[in-house]
Amino acid sequence: MATRKRVAVVGTGTVGSQAAWRLAARGAEVVAYDRFAPGHDRSAAGGETRVFRSVQTDDGRYVPLVRHADALWEQLQTETGRELRRLTGCLFMGPADDPEMRTVLDVVSEHGLDHEVIDAEAVAKRFPQFRVDDGDLAVLDPRAGFIRPELTVQTAARRAEELGARIRRYNPVREVGPVAGGGVEIRTDTGTERFDAAVVTPGPWVGDLLPDLPWRVDVHRAISAWFLPTEDHQAGEQRPAFIRTGGTHFYGIPSPDGLSVKLGLSQAHHKPVDDPNRLDRTVAPEELETFTAMVRRHLPGLNPDPVRVSAYMEGYTGSTRPLVGPLPDCDDVILLAGFSGQGFKLSPALGDIAADLALEGRTSQPIDFITTLDRTTA
Numbered sequence: 001m002a003t004r005k006r007v008a009v010v011g012t013g014t015v016g017s018q019a020a021w022r023l024a025a026r027g028a029e030v031v032a033y034d035r036f037a038p039g040h041d042r043s044a045a046g047g048e049t050r051v052f053r054s055v056q057t058d059d060g061r062y063v064p065l066v067r068h069a070d071a072l073w074e075q076l077q078t079e080t081g082r083e084l085r086r087l088t089g090c091l092f093m094g095p096a097d098d099p100e101m102r103t104v105l106d107v108v109s110e111h112g113l114d115h116e117v118i119d120a121e122a123v124a125k126r127f128p129q130f131r132v133d134d135g136d137l138a139v140l141d142p143r144a145g146f147i148r149p150e151l152t153v154q155t156a157a158r159r160a161e162e163l164g165a166r167i168r169r170y171n172p173v174r175e176v177g178p179v180a181g182g183g184v185e186i187r188t189d190t191g192t193e194r195f196d197a198a199v200v201t202p203g204p205w206v207g208d209l210l211p212d213l214p215w216r217v218d219v220h221r222a223i224s225a226w227f228l229p230t231e232d233h234q235a236g237e238q239r240p241a242f243i244r245t246g247g248t249h250f251y252g253i254p255s256p257d258g259l260s261v262k263l264g265l266s267q268a269h270h271k272p273v274d275d276p277n278r279l280d281r282t283v284a285p286e287e288l289e290t291f292t293a294m295v296r297r298h299l300p301g302l303n304p305d306p307v308r309v310s311a312y313m314e315g316y317t318g319s320t321r322p323l324v325g326p327l328p329d330c331d332d333v334i335l336l337a338g339f340s341g342q343g344f345k346l347s348p349a350l351g352d353i354a355a356d357l358a359l360e361g362r363t364s365q366p367i368d369f370i371t372t373l374d375r376t377t378a
């Protein structure tokens with residue numbers, strides 16, 4: 001009989017909680033660490049919602065990974081009976097000749113994804129919450145909607161615990177390193193533990209924990225702002241999430257209770273974070289100017305004064321492709337970091353891939369374009 005592998009998960013956030021679930025489900029002995037507790041909002045997760053979408057706006061190579069994630073989202077919901085994701089659709093909008101809109105159209109046709117192309121006139125009629133310009137186009141992704149990030153992290157972590165994983169809360173890992181002869185050692189303020197392998201998912205703290213990484217991950221501060229409609233919607237009306245390209249790139253997600261709409265801007269609008277331990281969570285009035293301008297220009301049904309604002313942080317690689325795979329000096333340490341604004345929708349698939357790599361040393365998922373193996377630049 002094969003011996004049971006002992007695997008550490010460093011960081012029980014978005015990807016780490018999913019990795020703990022997948023590892024525990026596959027019979028590993030799992031110990032997961034977090035500097036806070038699962039579901040906290042001091043890093044990349046938090047803020048009530050994230051977009052799930054089947055259609056990728058930048059790179060069709062993510063499509064098979066999104067499909068794998070999609071199946072695991074369903075599985076986690078079924079296993080736990082929690083509504084982690086609601087499929088309300090996602091509307092991509094922008095000038096018909098915008099390169100991102102062209103990529104969306106290329107990706108849906110190349111991968112045979114369910115979609116609907118809607119011209120500007122029809123958008124104005126069907127979705128009066130948006131002000132569109134002549135020459136705009138919209139693509140509706142019906143297998144899309146929103147994810148509830150805090151609930152997802154807590155649910156995946158709880159499911160992992162039900163399956164036998166132990167979670168060491170408020171227990172920052174200070175060092176992860178290989179042990180002579182194989183295996184990994186994890187050092188915390190309370191002691192040192194040995195494992196057969198470690199899955200390392202520290203999000204924005206990756207440079208803090210692994211200062212000698214050969215790849216650069218820059219941490220950026222992203223603001224979310226919530227806006228109220230000027231009139232009540234019809235009860236039970238499900239409005240889609242949306243992404244607007246061309247000019248200022250921004251996205252919006254109706255809140256799960258239907259009472260507000262959360263907006264976010266693209267990476268170009270994020271400030272750098274020098275130290276993830278000192279994220280500035282205060283949002284200055286001038287940081288809201290672009291949000292207000294977008295509401296005035298494109299979202300006529302919203303009051304342009306935000307009712308809530310929050311700051312989060314995320315790790316970005318130079319290519320925006322995440323780093324997934326072993327560290328150069330240690331096959332037993334599997335790194336997953338630098339999700340560059342893409343990680344939530346993919347997180348169950350990333351957790352499953354982490355389990356493949358930690359338990360079997362390989363995965364059948366198509367990760368050639370994001371693997372750390374032979375990768376010289378981030």
Ligand SMILES: Cc1cc2nc3c(=O)[nH]c(=O)nc-3n(C[C@H](O)[C@H](O)[C@H](O)COP(=O)(O)OP(=O)(O)OC[C@H]3O[C@@H](n4cnc5c(N)ncnc54)[C@H](O)[C@@H]3O)c2cc1C
Nearest residue numbers: 011013014015034035043044051173203205339343344345
């Ligand atoms: C505002 C915003 C909006 C976004 N919108 C979307 C979206 O709509 N759709 C989408 O798919 N993605 C979206 N993303 C991206 C997505 O949220 C991230 O890619 C994802 O959350 C990153 O997951 P992670 O596991 O790497 O990091 P995290 O979720 O931050 O987890 C890292 C965990 O590691 C812990 N940790 C760190 N260091 C240590 C240590 N030394 N010891 C122990 N624990 C440690 C932290 O406490 C944390 O819990 C968005 C990101 C932001 C910031």
